[in-house]
Amino acid sequence: MTTKTNSNACIRCGVCCEKGGPTFHAEDQRLIDKGFIHTRHLYTIRKGEMVHDNVRSLVMPSTGEMIKIKGVEGSWQCAFFQEEDKACRIYTHRPQECRVLKCWDPAELLAMYEKSRLRRKELLSGIAGLWDLVEAHEQQCSYAGLKMSLEDVGGSSEQTAIKAVLSMVRYDQEVRRLVVSQGGVAPDMTDFLFGRPLDKTIEQFGYGVRQRDSRFSLVRI
Ligand code: SF4
Structure with missing residues (x-):
């Protein structure tokens, strides 16, 4: 939950959470295994499905499987985003992409973005x-x-x-x-x-x- 500021710090504007939920990586499996995030809140993008890549701002076929947090009805806004106070309902247990995302400096997100993505196989x-x-x-x-x-x-x-x-x-x-x-x-x-x-x-x-x-x-x- 970050946005650009003069001091390069998150001011909790919520824009990144409104653009869509994160993709899960191997290190996020524990959040599901321990019940912090239920699979009913997730959806799968299958290999070859056309996706909007938020990081590259492109619509392209998915190069592999991705597990993501669902959006709220009729929008991409992350289902765990609480609009009233621009807060994350699972902040303590938020996935890794949310932890590393700094909208003023995406380097850390880009470095992990396509690595060790969690797949249904690991869970099922x-x-x-x-x-x-x-x-x-x-x-x-x-x-x-x-x-x-x-x-x-x-x-x-x-x-x-x-x-x-x-x-x-x-x-x-x-x-x-x-x-x-x-x-x-x-x-x-x-x-x-x-x-x-x-x-x-x-x-x-x-x-x-x-x-x-x-x-x-x-x-x-
Ligand atoms: S899990 Fe929390 S921090 Fe991550 S996109 Fe959703 S609301 Fe934002």
Whole structure:
């Protein structure tokens, strides 16, 4: 929670917390393991998903998996930011990126930014069944696969490509529905387990999915 001042000190303006929550690194795992931050407050950006890189101010495909704190509804503002007094609700247990961020001098953040990012594997691979589902979802619904199929839309194999894209979207929806209805997983944990829903993130690639009853169709947007 920092901003530039003449004295190069944080004046708690809250701008950095309003721009979005931090990405988690290996050293933050203890915050989750000890229950200071629950996974329902987190979401996953999967490899290849288009992201706004706050550090570089660019929209680009994610080079790897990232676990982040969710934003409040309709904005990027970190879910733990308390607007009334510009305070952090988990200040004592805030993640490492928040500790090193100095908006007047990003050197320390840049040095750690792409290093030792925490992944779902570190948190979930010990949970039999659940991790298998996450891995299966990644295989069926990877952004590399989605991008490849979308590139074929408009070409000679368009129908096959559309079928493949819609099949990924259906799989993504179904696995979320199943873990909640049959696995007892809280609905607000699915964006951590499987990343953001594919029928939303596909819009980053210029396409939308329309659904009427059980019929899906792909549209350009
Ligand atoms: S965890 Fe706290 S310090 Fe970090 S972005 Fe959120 S509100 Fe700001």
